[in-house]
Amino acid sequence: MSEPPSRTPEVDTHCPYCALQCGTRLADGRDIGVTVRPADFPVNRGRLCQKGWTAPDVLAAADRLTEPLARAPDGHLAGTTWDDALDTVAGRLRELRARYGPDAVAVFGGGGLTNEKAYLLGKFARLALGTSQIDYNGRFCMSSAAAAGNAAFGVDRGLPFPVTDLATADTVLLAGANVAETMPPLMQHFDTAELVVIDPRHTATAQRAKLHLQPAPGTDLALALGLLHIAVVEGLTDADYIRRRTHGFEAAVRRAMAWWPERVEGVTGVPASVQRTAVRMLAAAGRAYVLTGRGVEQHSQGTDTAAAFINLALALGLPGSGRGGYGCLTGQGNGQGGREHGQKADQLPGYRSLTDPAARTHVAGVWGVPSESLPGPGRTAYELLDSLGHGQGPRALLVFGSNPVVSAPHAARVAERLASLDLLVVADFVPSETARAADVVLPVTQWAEEEGTLTSLEGRVLRRRALLTPPPHVRTDLEVLHGLAVRLGEPAHRYPTAPEDVFDELRAASRGGRADYSGISYPRLDAGEALHWPCPDTEPAHPGTPRLFLERFAHPDGRARFAEVDHRGPAEHTSAAYPLYATTGRVLAHYQSGAQTRRVAELNGVVPEPFVSVHPDTAARAGLADHSLARVTSARGSMTARVRLDATMRQDTLFVPFHFPGDGRANLFTHPALDPRSGMPEFKLSAVRLEALPEATP
Numbered sequence: 148m149s150e151p152p153s154r155t156p157e158v159d160t161h162c163p164y165c166a167l168q169c170g171t172r173l174a175d176g177r178d179i180g181v182t183v184r185p186a187d188f189p190v191n192r193g194r195l196c197q198k199g200w201t202a203p204d205v206l207a208a209a210d211r212l213t214e215p216l217a218r219a220p221d222g223h224l225a226g227t228t229w230d231d232a233l234d235t236v237a238g239r240l241r242e243l244r245a246r247y248g249p250d251a252v253a254v255f256g257g258g259g260l261t262n263e264k265a266y267l268l269g270k271f272a273r274l275a276l277g278t279s280q281i282d283y284n285g286r287f288c289m290s291s292a293a294a295a296g297n298a299a300f301g302v303d304r305g306l307p308f309p310v311t312d313l314a315t316a317d318t319v320l321l322a323g324a325n326v327a328e329t330m331p332p333l334m335q336h337f338d339t340a341e342l343v344v345i346d347p348r349h350t351a352t353a354q355r356a357k358l359h360l361q362p363a364p365g366t367d368l369a370l371a372l373g374l375l376h377i378a379v380v381e382g383l384t385d386a387d388y389i390r391r392r393t394h395g396f397e398a399a400v401r402r403a404m405a406w407w408p409e410r411v412e413g414v415t416g417v418p419a420s421v422q423r424t425a426v427r428m429l430a431a432a433g434r435a436y437v438l439t440g441r442g443v444e445q446h447s448q449g450t451d452t453a454a455a456f457i458n459l460a461l462a463l464g465l466p467g468s469g470r471g472g473y474g475c476l477t478g479q480g481n482g483q484g485g486r487e488h489g490q491k492a493d494q495l496p497g498y499r500s501l502t503d504p505a506a507r508t509h510v511a512g513v514w515g516v517p518s519e520s521l522p523g524p525g526r527t528a529y530e531l532l533d534s535l536g537h538g539q540g541p542r543a544l545l546v547f548g549s550n551p552v553v554s555a556p557h558a559a560r561v562a563e564r565l566a567s568l569d570l571l572v573v574a575d576f577v578p579s580e581t582a583r584a585a586d587v588v589l590p591v592t593q594w595a596e597e598e599g600t601l602t603s604l605e606g607r608v609l610r611r612r613a614l615l616t617p618p619p620h621v622r623t624d625l626e627v628l629h630g631l632a633v634r635l636g637e638p639a640h641r642y643p644t645a646p647e648d649v650f651d652e653l654r655a656a657s658r659g660g661r662a663d664y665s666g667i668s669y670p671r672l673d674a675g676e677a678l679h680w681p682c683p684d685t686e687p688a689h690p691g692t693p694r695l696f697l698e699r700f701a702h703p704d705g706r707a708r709f710a711e712v713d714h715r716g717p718a719e720h721t722s723a724a725y726p727l728y729a730t731t732g733r734v735l736a737h738y739q740s741g742a743q744t745r746r747v748a749e750l751n752g753v754v755p756e757p758f759v760s761v762h763p764d765t766a767a768r769a770g771l772a773d774h775s776l777a778r779v780t781s782a783r784g785s786m787t788a789r790v791r792l793d794a795t796m797r798q799d800t801l802f803v804p805f806h807f808p809g810d811g812r813a814n815l816f817t818h819p820a821l822d823p824r825s826g827m828p829e830f831k832l833s834a835v836r837l838e839a840l841p842e843a844t845p
C-alpha cells in the first residue's frame with residue numbers, strides 16, 4: 148500500500164485533463180492552496196499547457212459539491228445525507244427493475260475515470276444491476292479510430308509506440324488534429340519534423356506546418372483514398388513490406404484507383420499538386436508518422452476514414468517497421484484505459500468481447516458468478532441516450548464522468564430524454580449541467596484527492612496520487628459504487644474501495660486479454676517503472692511493451708489488414724436553407740463540456756463565451772461584423788455565438804467550440820447520424836445557416 152496521502156506535503160502525479168497525462172508535482176501550499184509544477188516526464192519534459200497550470204483551481208471551485216443532493220418536493224435540489232441518498236437511489240432502482248426488468252436501469256461512464264473506476268463501473272452494471280445498458284463518452288471520442296485499428300492491426304492502442312519516438316520523425320501527417328491547442332506540450336516532439344496538416348481551418352497547428360491541406364469538412368475519406376492513389380501511381384509504396392506483413396492491398400487499391408488527384412480536388416478542394424507534395428514528403432522521409440485526431444474520426448464515415456489513413460501508412464510500409472507508424476491521438480485523461488476495462492456496451496475487461504464465450508467464462512470466473520448471468524451487449528452511447536424514458540428504453544440512468552447535456556450530439560433531444568426519466572443520478576464534483584438536471588447528485592473526490600491509475604495515449608499505465616484529504620462529506624466513486632451495490636444485495640467484498648485492491652482484480656480479469664495488465668502492479672509503478680500494456684505476469688517480470696507490431700501484428704497470422712473502403716460522403720449536405728458547413732472542436736483554454744474549465748477564472752478570461760469563426764466575406768453576406776451576435780441554425784436547432792472574423796477560414800465553413808452551456812451549445816445544431824461500425828456521431832459536420840441576432844436576445 149502507498150503512504151497515507153494526507154501526510155505527504157508533495158506528490159508526483161499527472162494532470163487531470165487530457166490523454167497526454169503530463170507529469171506534475173503537486174504541493175499543498177496551505178494558505179495559497181495547491182500549487183502545480185511540471186515534472187521532467189518524457190511526454191511533457193517540464194512543460195504544461197494553461198489548463199494544466201490552472202487545474203488546482205477546480206479543487207477549490209466556489210460551487211464544489213460537498214454533500215449529496217436530492218430533488219425536494221418543491222423541485223429544488225436540497226442537501227441530504229449519504230445514507231438517505233444511497234437508500235433512495237437503491238430503493239428506486241429496485242422498484243424499476245422489479246417492474247420493467249434489469250435493462251430499465253442504464254449507466255453512462257467516462258474516459259476521464261481511472262482504470263479502477265471504469266472497471267468497477269462495468270462490473271457494477273453487469274452484476275449489481277444486471278443490465279446490458281452501459282456505455283460511455285469515449286464512444287463520442289475515438290471509437291471510430293479504435294474500430295479501424297482493431298480491424299487493421301488486431302488491437303487498438305492509440306499510439307503503438309512511445310510519444311518520444313515522434314521526436315525522431317522527419318515527416319508527420321496530422322489529419323484532423325489541432326495538437327498545438329489540444330496537447331500543446333506534445334508539439335516539442337515535432338521540433339525537427341516537417342508537419343503536414345489536414346484541417347479545414349488554418350489552426351495554430353497548421354501555422355507550424357510545412358504543408359497545410361484545407362479540405363471541406365467531411366471529405367477526408369476521399370482525400371486519403373487520393374493520397375493512396377498517388378503513392379501507388381508514383382511507385383512510392385513499399386512492395387516488400389506489403390507482401391511480407393499485410394493482406395488486402397489489391398482490393399484497397401482498386402477503390403483508390405477511382406480517386407485520381409483531380410477528382411479528389413473537386414470533392415475536397417485540395418489542389419492536386421498539394422496532394423502530390425504531401426505524399427512525396429511522407430515517402431521521402433526516413434521516418435514518417437500518420438496521426439489522426441477527432442477531425443477525421445468524428446464523422447458518420449469515421450471508421451472508414453481512419454482505415455483509409457491506416458491504408459496509406461501500411462502502403463508506405465510504416466507501422467511496426469521501425470521507420471515510423473500510425474497512431475490515433477486519444478483524447479481524454481484515461482481515454483485509453485477507459486476503453487479497455489468493460490464500461491463499453493460490448494466489452495469485458497482486458498479489451499475482451501462480451502459475445503466471446505471464452506471471455507465470458509474467464510471474467511465470470513474472476514467475478515465468482517456463472518457466465519450465463521452476464522448480460523449481452525447494450526446500446527451505443529447516443530442510441531442509449533436517445534432511448535431513455537420511452538418505448539423499451541431505460542427508465543433510470545446513472546452518470547459517472549460525463550456531461551452529456553452539453554457534449555452529446557443533438558443535445559436538446561438528449562436533455563429532453565434525460566428529463567423524461569423516472570430517475571437520473573449523477574456523480575460529479577461540480578454541479579455540471581447534467582448534474583443540475585438530476586434527481587440525486589452524489590459528490591465525489593477529484594484527482595488530487597484520490598489514488599488510482601490511468602493509461603495514457605501511449606498505452607503507459609500511470610499512477611494518480613492523492614495530495615489532499617477529501618472534504619468531509621465527499622466520497623470516492625469506488626465508495627459510491629460499493630455503497631449502492633451493497634444496498635442492491637451484492638456481497639460487500641465484490642466491490643473493493645481501495646484502488647489497489649480493485650487494480651489487482653482488474654489485473655486478473657485482464658490476464659490473457661488483448662489489453663493484458665496482469666504483470667503491472669502498484670509497487671512496480673511506484674518504483675518508477677515505465678510500463679506499457681500488454682504486460683503479462685511472467686517470471687522474470689515482463690518489461691511491458693512500449694512498441695507494438697515490431698515482429699508481428701496482433702491478428703492470428705501476424706499480418707495487418709488493408710481495408711476496402713470508399714467515400715460515401717456525410718449524412719447531410721448543404722442546401723438553400725442551410726448553405727454552410729459548421730464544424731466543431733476545441734480551444735486551448737477550455738476542456739470538453741467546460742464543466743471544469745469554466746470554473747477557472749484565468750481560463751474564462753481567455754475565452755469567456757461561445758464564438759463562431761467566420762470568413763469575413765461569409766459574415767458580410769449575413770450582415771455580421773466582428774463581435775456581433777449570430778445565430779447558427781441547422782435542421783436540429785439553433786445556438787448563439789459571437790462572431791470572430793477569420794480570413795483563413797474557408798468561405799463555406801464555420802467553426803464553433805463545444806465547451807459552452809445553454810444557448811451557446813454547439814451540440815444544439817450537431818447531427819446525431821452515427822457511423823455504422825463504431826456508433827461515432829457526426830460531430831464534425833452539420834449543414835447550417837448563419838444569421839444576425841439583435842444584441843438584446845441572449
Ligand SMILES: Nc1nc2c(c(=O)[nH]1)N[C@H]1C(S)=C(S)[C@@H](COP(=O)(O)OP(=O)(O)OC[C@H]3O[C@@H](n4cnc5c(=O)[nH]c(N)nc54)[C@H](O)[C@@H]3O)O[C@H]1N2
Pocket residue numbers: 165166288289322323324325326328329330345346347348350363364365366367440441442443477478479730731732733734735736737738739740802831832
Ligand atoms: N484544450 C483542449 N484540449 C483537449 C480537449 C479539450 O476539450 N480542450 N479534449 C481532449 C480530448 S477528449 C480530445 S478527443 C482531444 C481532441 O483533439 P483534436 O482532435 O486535436 O481536437 P478537435 O478540436 O476536436 O479537432 C481537431 C481539428 O479537427 C478539425 N476538423 C473539423 N472538421 C474536420 C474535418 O472534416 N476534417 C478534418 N481533417 N479536420 C476537421 C478542426 O478544425 C480542429 O482543428 O483533445 C484533448 N485535449
Ligand SMILES: Nc1nc2c(c(=O)[nH]1)N[C@H]1C(S)=C(S)[C@@H](COP(=O)(O)OP(=O)(O)OC[C@H]3O[C@@H](n4cnc5c(=O)[nH]c(N)nc54)[C@H](O)[C@@H]3O)O[C@H]1N2
Pocket residue numbers: 257258259260261284285287288289441445478479546547548549550551553554555556574575576577579591624731732733738739740741742743805813814817830
Ligand atoms: N460538438 C462536439 N461535441 C463533442 C465533441 C466535439 O468535438 N464536438 N467531442 C466529444 C468528445 S471527443 C468527448 S471526449 C466528449 C466529452 O464530453 P463529456 O463527456 O461531457 O466530458 P467532460 O466535460 O470532461 O465531462 C466530465 C464530467 O464528469 C466530471 N468528472 C470528471 N472526472 C470525474 C470522475 O473521476 N468521477 C466522476 N464521477 N465525475 C468526474 C466532470 O466534472 C464533468 O462534469 O464530448 C464529445 N462532444
Ligand code: SF4
Pocket residue numbers: 162163164165166167168169191194195196197198199200329330331332
Ligand atoms: S496537455 Fe493535457 S495533460 Fe498536459 S497540461 Fe495540458 S491538459 Fe494537462
Ligand SMILES: [Mo]
Pocket residue numbers: 287288289478479
Ligand atoms: Mo475526446
